[in-house]
Amino acid sequence: MAMFHRTLTVLAALGSLALAGPAMAGDGQPSPWQITFQESATPVMSQITDFHTYVNIIITLIAVFVLALLVFVMARFNEKRNPNPSRTSHNTPLEVIWTVLPILILVAIAIPSFRLLFAQYDFPKADVSITATGSQWYWTYEYPDEGIRFDSIMVPEADLKEGQPRLLAVNREVVVPVNKNVVVGLKSNDVIHDWAVPSFGVKLDAVPGRLQQTWFRAEREGVYYGQCSELCGRNHAFMPIAVRVVSEAEYAEWVAKNKSAAVETDGKVAAVRD
Structure with a gap:
């Protein structure tokens, strides 16, 4: 009888854990x-x-x-x-x-x-095109249609603000509109990196000398985090990805602000930095 009760207790615990699983899954x-x-x-x-x-x-x-x-x-x-x-x-x-x-x-x-x-x-027609270039150990993003380019670097733990997750927050987030098809081209300046955002179901290598492509369509606003998922050297663990999904109006405002901040230099758009 004691064994029977212990078995029921274990099964109940496992059942509770299974039911609680979805609640424990992070959003972004x-x-x-x-x-x-x-x-x-x-x-x-x-x-x-x-x-x-x-x-x-x-x-x-x-x-x-x-x-x-x-x-x-x-x-x-x-x-x-x-x-x-x-x-x-x-x-x-x-x-x-x-x-x-x-x-x-x-x-x-x-x-x-x-x-x-x-x-x-099977890529749909792109509403927004972005190029992500991996370097040891940060990402550079370009919006070729908008003329925007910036580096995205991890925020050190000592500089984290309230609500920013450790090892995931960056100084410049990728910004995309909600419910729009975003095609991401992936490149690398040095070794193989990997652009992975779990909530988007995206994980693709950035290979030197090759242009890879992936896509996503975020259906909810919010900030979604990922990391480089290819062992790329000493600071591999400090190369996060952050994508902020906003409304179309907010995205248009962000593009206008960053376009005006870009500086034309020798016919090229300089990197936009905070």
């Missing part, structure tokens, strides 16, 4: 004791989350089925209950089943997987 940044994805802010990330849940259900069902088979075999075919073991060498119907069934499971996983890949790499 990680949260203490988080065990799930960050809250989705884009259609692609929502699709990633759904696919993750779908595959986990399949994995759980397979694990439970295999466990049940193991328990059945141990109980039915142990030496005590089955002193004379079967000499069966094969069973054609069973072999067909355990060949066909895994194929069907793989197909059931592959179809939504291909659909997700298509959503990630």
